Structures are given as structure tokens and as C-alpha cells.
Amino acid sequence: MDKNLVIIPTYNEIENIEKMIRKVFSLETPFELLIIEDGSPDGTAGIVKKLQVEFPERLHIIERKGKLGLGTAYLTGFKWAIENRYDYICEMDCDFSHNPDDLENLYKACQDGADVAIGSRYISGINVINWPLGRVLMSYVASVYVRFITRMKVMDTTAGFKCYRRKVLETIDFDKVKLKGYGFQIEMKFTAWKHGFNLVEVPIIFTERQEGTSKMSGGIFNEALWGILKMKIRSWFRKYEHPTK
Numbered sequence: 001m002d003k004n005l006v007i008i009p010t011y012n013e014i015e016n017i018e019k020m021i022r023k024v025f026s027l028e029t030p031f032e033l034l035i036i037e038d039g040s041p042d043g044t045a046g047i048v049k050k051l052q053v054e055f056p057e058r059l060h061i062i063e064r065k066g067k068l069g070l071g072t073a074y075l076t077g078f079k080w081a082i083e084n085r086y087d088y089i090c091e092m093d094c095d096f097s098h099n100p101d102d103l104e105n106l107y108k109a110c111q112d113g114a115d116v117a118i119g120s121r122y123i124s125g126i127n128v129i130n131w132p133l134g135r136v137l138m139s140y141v142a143s144v145y146v147r148f149i150t151r152m153k154v155m156d157t158t159a160g161f162k163c164y165r166r167k168v169l170e171t172i173d174f175d176k177v178k179l180k181g182y183g184f185q186i187e188m189k190f191t192a193w194k195h196g197f198n199l200v201e202v203p204i205i206f207t208e209r210q211e212g213t214s215k216m217s218g219g220i221f222n223e224a225l226w227g228i229l230k231m232k233i234r235s236w237f238r239k240y241e242h243p244t245k
Contacts, residue, residue: 004031004107005086007077011067013094014042021051023100025058029107031090034080035061036073070160071184075177078169090163092119098161102204106163114200115168116192118154119161123201130208145225149232150190154199160185161204168192171243178234183227194235196242 006024010017017035024031037045048061062076074091081089088110092098102119109117121127122143128136139158146157160182172191179187193199 001030002087003085004029004088004090005034005081005084006031006090006092006103007034007036007074007081008092008094009036009038009070009073009077010040010044010048010094011038012040012042012044014040014044014047016094016096017044017047018051020094020096020100021048021055021059024103025055027100027104029104030058031103032058032086033060034077035059036077037061037063038067038073039063039065069180070182071177071180074184074188075174078174082166082169085166087166088163089166089169092161097207099204099207102161102202103163105202105204106161109200109202110163110165113198114163115165115197116189116199117163118156118159118189118199118201119204120154120156120159120201121204121206122155124203127203127205128208129205131206142225146186146228149228150186150193152190152193152199154189154193155201157186157189158182162188164192167243168195168197171195171197176238179227179231181227183225183231186228187231190231190235191240194238194240196240 008020021033024033035048037048045061045063052059062080078089088107090103090106098119106117106119122140126136126140143155143157147154177187189199
């Protein structure tokens with residue numbers, strides 16, 4: 001049987017964390033959960049530890065001292081997943097903007113041949129609920145810009161809802177991943193694509209969080225967009241090999 005892991009970074013998610021954990025564990029596919037907790041002052045870690053008594057084999061937590069960034073949280077989780085030999089590793093937000101039910105579709109896409117399955121807001125139109133028009137335009141234009149710079153054939157280049165086969169994460173040199181904010185999501189897709197892995201987009205509907213506070217800002221996108229240019233330039237001087245070669 002496959003070992004499947006879902007990685008969720010958290011910071012001040014006390015309104016959502018228990019509901020999310022119980023929802024993921026109610027799915028048909030037996031996912032385990034790894035929470036990367038960045039010292040939330042609201043007590044998020046305490047909720048996770050309480051639930052570990054109920055789910056001792058399936059619920060894991062790594063606590064970090066302070067808010068260290070999305071990219072470093074996922075890299076911490078990826079390294080842990082590789083060390084513990086998980087076959088499929090998913091990543092998602094805790095705020096229910098990513099529907100946990102879609103984990104099943106991402107997992108199935110990888111079973112059917114995808115190396116990276118991407119939960120895509122834009123592969124079948126623009127499927128975003130409760131976002132102001134300006135934010136929708138900012139996100140969509142960012143993806144168009146990234147496609148132009150990188151030449152990736154991915155509609156939702158900034159998506160943060162994904163499933164990886166372990167071999168993808170084993171191939172990527174994490175020390176060379178430079179973008180640590182939301183640009184991290186772009187760099188991981190770009191690096192996997194440059195290595196020759198098969199990226200498949202799976203349509204999802206993205207819903208703005210109902211509880212807690214969004215961590216998104218225009219500054220995050222601006223940082224990512226400038227970082228993409230630097231990432232592209234760095235790629236000219238790197239050699240990417242597919243692990244089957």
C-alpha cells in the first residue's frame with residue numbers, strides 16, 4: 001500500500017486546524033498529515049498535539065521557532081517525507097481555500113502517470129470564489145507572466161495545492177531552491193519541469209478563507225515576479241537531468 005502524506009504549514013490557524021485534520025482523515029485514501037507549525041501565538045500547536053492522542057499513527061508535527069516562511073516550511077516537510085519514505089507527498093493550505101476532497105483527484109492523477117499533479121484554478125476557466133476582482137487579475141496576470149518567462153505549459157503557475165511523486169523531490173536539489181515566499185511554488189514547478197518530469201493540472205475551485213487572516217499581499221507577488229527573472233537567468237547555467245537517464 002502506498003504511503004501518502006499531506007504537508008500543511010500553519011501560522012495562527014486555530015479556527016481551521018482541527019476541522020482540517022478531521023476532514024483529511026475522513027477521506028477514502030489513507031493520508032497521513034504533517035503539520036509544520038511556525039510558533040503560532042494563538043495555540044495552533046496545542047490543538048495538533050491534543051489530536052495526536054486520537055491519531056497517534058497518522059498525525060505528525062514539526063514545530064519551528066517563529067514565522068520562517070512558506071518555502072522553508074515545505075522544504076522541511078519534503079526532507080522529512082523523503083527520510084520517512086512516503087510515496088506521494090501533497091501540499092495544501094490550512095484555511096479550506098483548497099478543498100481537501102480534491103486531494104483524492106491529485107493523488108489519482110499521480111497514480112495515472114503525473115509526476116506532479118497541480119490543483120489548478122485556471123485550467124478550465126477562472127475558478128475562484130470570494131476573491132475581489134483585483135486579486136483575481138493579479139493572480140491570473142502573474143501566471144501569464146510566469147508562462148512567458150519560463151515557457152512552461154502550466155496555466156496556474158502560482159498554485160500551492162499539489163501532489164508529488166517522491167522521486168521528484170528526491171531529484172530536486174533543495175539547496176538550489178532560492179525563492180522562499182510564494183515564488184517558491186513557481187520555482188518548484190519550474191525545476192521539476194526542467195528535470196523532465198510530467199506536470200499535470202487538475203481543475204479545482206479555489207475558495208477564499210472563511211476563518212482566520214490571509215497571508216497574501218501585493219508585496220508577496222512583487223517579490224515573486226522579480227525572483228522569477230533571476231530564477232530563469234540562473235537556469236541558463238544549470239544542468240538538469242531526468243533521473244531515468
